Amino acid sequence: MALRPIDNALPTTPERPKKQAKVSVPIQKKASEIGVTDENKAPLPPSADASVDYIPSENLKPIQDPESNIQSLVEGLDSKDWVKLCESLNDARRFSLYHSALLLPILEKVMLVLVKAMKNPRSALCKTSIMAASDIFNAFGEKLLNSTDSGAFDQLLLQLLLKASQDKKFVCEEADKSLNAMVKSIAPLPLLQKLRGYVNHSNLRVRAKAAVFISNSVSKMGREEIKEFGMVTLLQMAVDLLNDRLPEAREAARSIVLSVFEGFKEDEENEEEAWQSFCQANLPLIHAQSMVKVVFPSKV
Template sequence: MPLRPLDNALPSAEQPKKVAKVAASPSLSAKKAAAALAAASRVNDENTPNPPPPEQSVEYVPSEDLAALMDPESKIVVLLDELSSKDWIRGCEALNDLRRMALHHSSLLLPILGNATTVITKAMKSPRSALCKTSIMASADIFQSFGALLLSSTEDNAFDQLLLQLLLKASQDKKFVCEEAEKALEKMAMCMPPLPLLKKLQSCVNHANLRVRAKAAISMSKCISKMDIEVMTEFGIATLLRVAAELLNDRLPEAREAARAIIITLQGEFSKTNNNLKDDKESSASEAWQDFCFVNLPPIAAQSVAKIISL
């Protein structure tokens, strides 16, 4: 087969020339991105929170360590304003000044006692535990210094709110607040006259909160333990017996134990009224108590009450 002539072949392709690489200048979008990143970094630095200041603390001063004020006359003029301060540290300081006034200058505090009681109650509702505890300590000092005057110097509702807050604080889970409230309730039962206080506590033993009922029952028990038969009779022994019998069925053991203590106290004072009964007639005294229970209580409740004395 004859070969084709080489004249018809295509010319060979030229070899591509090497082109030198030139560094591309940054585009406009890249510059914008870099600027935005730098700006964001500056914003983050500005928004970084400063380190928190050292936490402030409050010293809880026992009543016996509170000294008298150097100038009580000047302090009483500004005390209510200081008690209303929104700064909780200053509020605690004002409450301690109030405690000093109550313990050492009670005659100066008496004219504004009602307003001071309202401020104390408000402070107990504060979420600041330090302010709450200091206000509870202030209430205990007021109970100690004024006693019966507290009821006559304040409106009924003001004292009722104070009592309710103490019972609520004694019922909560914060131990150091709860313990302080229990101390204040003990001081209240010890320093205030039993009859008017008992009337205040009577409504609290029917509170919807189980723990409040229990704390009220304990306070009532301590209050009744101070009463003689004349005061019990004035209030109504049968009324006290019915309250105690109802508390025997309470869900909390604290309330039931307080009810037993009330019943034992009532029975002891009731027996003293039978002056004609001698030691050799204890059975007659016991029968008189049982008769009293069955007259004033439903049969099942009367049996439960009588069983406590026979144990």
């Protein structure tokens, strides 16, 4: 009886058909959808920003025929193309430095564009807008408070404090420069009215940054200005900051107290007793003791 040929391979059970693997395809968003809503988004790759130059203020040149180009600046600030917007922001810097009278009528619009650009996840656009803010502070100073809606300035100040408080070093450093330009160009009294609310901000880094620039402003004030703003008001601002979690905030608070004392002691002969009496008369005892300890650390 003839045998059937046997395959060399061992018999196997038939395999179940495999399911097709799912492939997730990232959705590309339009540039206009990326930009301004969430400043906590991860930044875009650095290569995307490579075409933008960060031009120092001293290297910016005047605009040729600025009267004819102011309208094109307005149009450029509305651009959805982020590279074009960076170019327009640099033009706004040139207008602020060399043709500020032409920029003044649209200054509020420019400030709101800066706020929007600072929220953008593109590092190049964010940094360019901060640099523009510095030039605008230097060019306009207190006109920013007098010639624009206060809300525009408040939004700009908040964004600068937020950017100065983040971990991205080159953005943080640029925001610090811009805030320093603000302190140098705007008188302390109106600026303190804007900054004082941020010493109670929920973000401890924003509190610390606000404390630093309040301290810088107070250090510029003479005795009469300190009295006009209110010695007690300044001490009350410093009270909570003295116990803040960040050393930067605590050091700024001590500086504020010492500045207030410098203005106070010019009217007093027995400085130590007068300071202690003043603090106890205007602050809760525990806070008064803190104020005395800052000025006379060996006496409490």
